[in-house]
Amino acid sequence: MPPSFSLPLADLSTFFLALFALAWFLPRALLATVAVKRPLPPGPPTGWFGNFNLPSSYQWLHYAKWKELYGDIIYVYVLGNPIIVVNSAQAAEELFERRSRKYSSRPVRTMVVELMGWDWLFSSMPYGKRWKQHRSLFHRHFHRLLTSDYYSVVTKETYTTLRNLAHTPDDFAHHLRRTAAAIVMKISYGHEVSDKGDIYVTLADEAMQGLGMAGIFGTFLVDYLPFLKYVPARVPGANFKRQASIWRKKTRAMIDQPFQAVRERMANGTAIPCFAQKELEKLQQDVNSDPDYETVIKNVAGISYAVSTLLSFVLAMLVHPEVQTRAQQELDDILAMDRLPTFADRSKLPFIDCVVWECLRWNPVLPMGLARLVTSDDEYNGYFIPNGTSVLPNVWAILHDADVYPDPLIFSPERFSDQKKNDDLGINKLPWPAFGFGRRMCPGRWLAYETVWFSIACILSVYSIERCIDENGLEIVPEVAYTSSLLSRPKPFKCRFIPRSERADELIKGTAS
Numbered sequence: 001m002p003p004s005f006s007l008p009l010a011d012l013s014t015f016f017l018a019l020f021a022l023a024w025f026l027p028r029a030l031l032a033t034v035a036v037k038r039p040l041p042p043g044p045p046t047g048w049f050g051n052f053n054l055p056s057s058y059q060w061l062h063y064a065k066w067k068e069l070y071g072d073i074i075y076v077y078v079l080g081n082p083i084i085v086v087n088s089a090q091a092a093e094e095l096f097e098r099r100s101r102k103y104s105s106r107p108v109r110t111m112v113v114e115l116m117g118w119d120w121l122f123s124s125m126p127y128g129k130r131w132k133q134h135r136s137l138f139h140r141h142f143h144r145l146l147t148s149d150y151y152s153v154v155t156k157e158t159y160t161t162l163r164n165l166a167h168t169p170d171d172f173a174h175h176l177r178r179t180a181a182a183i184v185m186k187i188s189y190g191h192e193v194s195d196k197g198d199i200y201v202t203l204a205d206e207a208m209q210g211l212g213m214a215g216i217f218g219t220f221l222v223d224y225l226p227f228l229k230y231v232p233a234r235v236p237g238a239n240f241k242r243q244a245s246i247w248r249k250k251t252r253a254m255i256d257q258p259f260q261a262v263r264e265r266m267a268n269g270t271a272i273p274c275f276a277q278k279e280l281e282k283l284q285q286d287v288n289s290d291p292d293y294e295t296v297i298k299n300v301a302g303i304s305y306a307v308s309t310l311l312s313f314v315l316a317m318l319v320h321p322e323v324q325t326r327a328q329q330e331l332d333d334i335l336a337m338d339r340l341p342t343f344a345d346r347s348k349l350p351f352i353d354c355v356v357w358e359c360l361r362w363n364p365v366l367p368m369g370l371a372r373l374v375t376s377d378d379e380y381n382g383y384f385i386p387n388g389t390s391v392l393p394n395v396w397a398i399l400h401d402a403d404v405y406p407d408p409l410i411f412s413p414e415r416f417s418d419q420k421k422n423d424d425l426g427i428n429k430l431p432w433p434a435f436g437f438g439r440r441m442c443p444g445r446w447l448a449y450e451t452v453w454f455s456i457a458c459i460l461s462v463y464s465i466e467r468c469i470d471e472n473g474l475e476i477v478p479e480v481a482y483t484s485s486l487l488s489r490p491k492p493f494k495c496r497f498i499p500r501s502e503r504a505d506e507l508i509k510g511t512a513s
């Protein structure tokens with residue numbers, strides 16, 4: 001979506017806006033003048049106000065092409081906002097990992113955080129005490145060694161998905177997204193997600209839709225010119241304010257309603273064990289507790305999980321049926337079609353691990369990661385990086401670097417099958433950048449990985465994912481096309497989920513008991 005705003009010249013607020021504008025531009029113009037004296041990283045030619053020809057969709061593809069022109073790090077300057085795009089693993093490791101002290105904050109996201117009300121989401125919080133409080137509470141419940149505590153929830157919800165795929169296979173996209181949401185809702189709030197039209201999933205979906213549309217920094221002009229947030233919503237051209245207030249209601253409802261339900265259940269003695277209930281009980285027993293801590297619990301419980309790795313997996317199986325055949329061979333060798341896989345089988349099913357890694361690499365869920373903010377002046381490879389620069393990790397470019405991932409556009413799980421050989425050759429590193437970097441790296445990655453692994457293992461052990469047939473009897477190969485949003489997902493496509501045998505059918509039905 002292109003930036004949308006036209007200045008409200010006829011309005012009384014113009015005077016104040018002009019004042020804010022001046023206060024915004026002057027220090028930045030000065031900074032730009034000072035910065036010019038030291039070499040900034042290369043980038044497209046920029047005018048005094050900046051570069052207005054930045055890509056407004058599929059930014060990761062454009063910036064990856066720019067890498068050939070400008071190199072690993074690219075500098076752009078837009079309306080007082082210095083921005084750096086990081087296009088290589090080497091630069092990402094140096095800045096986000098080795099210099100994490102300076103690169104672990106987040107930029108002010110005026111549209112998303114201030115206007116749309118996502119300030120509770122700790123992925124958007126600046127580095128500091130408040131963020132640390134949230135992250136450490138999250139870590140206490142989701143660190144690597146605790147993942148097995150959630151196996152029963154993951155198993156139950158994945159089994160529901162297997163049955164749903166049998167009943168209404170055409171709704172596979174809905175079923176796969178429901179699995180992820182149901183696991184997180186059960187863990188956070190003890191809420192059992194219904195098959196269709198679940199109230200909290202609908203709320204989260206609606207709120208996440210707004211986040212998807214406004215999430216990439218710079219989609220709205222107010223991201224670059226934060227003083228525009230003071231423009232009254234009724235002013236012609238201020239449709240971003242009206243849109244933000246609609247999205248804000250959904251964002252608030254998403255975080256308030258399920259948490260309120262947990263509190264009510266606790267009050268009337270029908271509490272269901274879950275993250276929010278356990279933490280609230282601890283808080284009630286702690287006489288010295290911080291009165292604001294309830295908000296921290298509420299915020300952390302609101303982790304939303306709308307990622308689309310499983311949809312990418314289905315698309316990959318249609319485009320590369322030979323991968324499906326190989327994965328099913330591995331499953332059949334171990335399970336003999338006699339039972340469904342369990343987490344205990346993981347070490348015996350290494351190819352399924354390769355499929356998961358390749359799904360994460362092939363089309364990363366967050367192709368532009370989440371933006372960072374530089375919190376003090378820095379220098380990289382002789383280039384000056386000013387304090388206050390927003391840094392955008394081009395995760396897609398990092399995971400499609402042909403020197404590291406030969407034939408990067410091809411879905412090829414085999415690339416990960418011999419990590420010893422890969423290490424010797426310096427290629428096909430496991431695609432951890434899909435989960436980000438350094439201190440802000442995704443803390444839900446252990447749960448996310450195991451959830452995806454288990455779903456793929458279960459689905460492939462009982463279903464064949466097949467292409468649809470057109471009116472001439474020919475197979476339809478779906479196009480590999482993704483949405484251009486913060487959380488990128490495959491564009492809608494069709495396919496068939498067919499139980500692999502009568503025994504597979506029995507195993508699916510048996511999941512109900």
Ligand code: HEM
Pocket residue numbers: 122123124135138142184303305307309365366369370371433434435436437438439440441442443444445447448449452
């Ligand atoms: C395949 C699934 C997932 C992928 C690919 C993914 C990817 C990411 C990425 C790229 C980031 C930004 C990291 C950075 O700034 O360097 C992130 C942050 C985050 N993710 Fe995930 N994620 C996934 C699933 C999950 C799940 C299931 C949860 C919760 C249970 C979760 C919770 C978070 C949180 C809380 C943050 C913010 C961390 C912070 O700012 O300190 N993620 N994720």
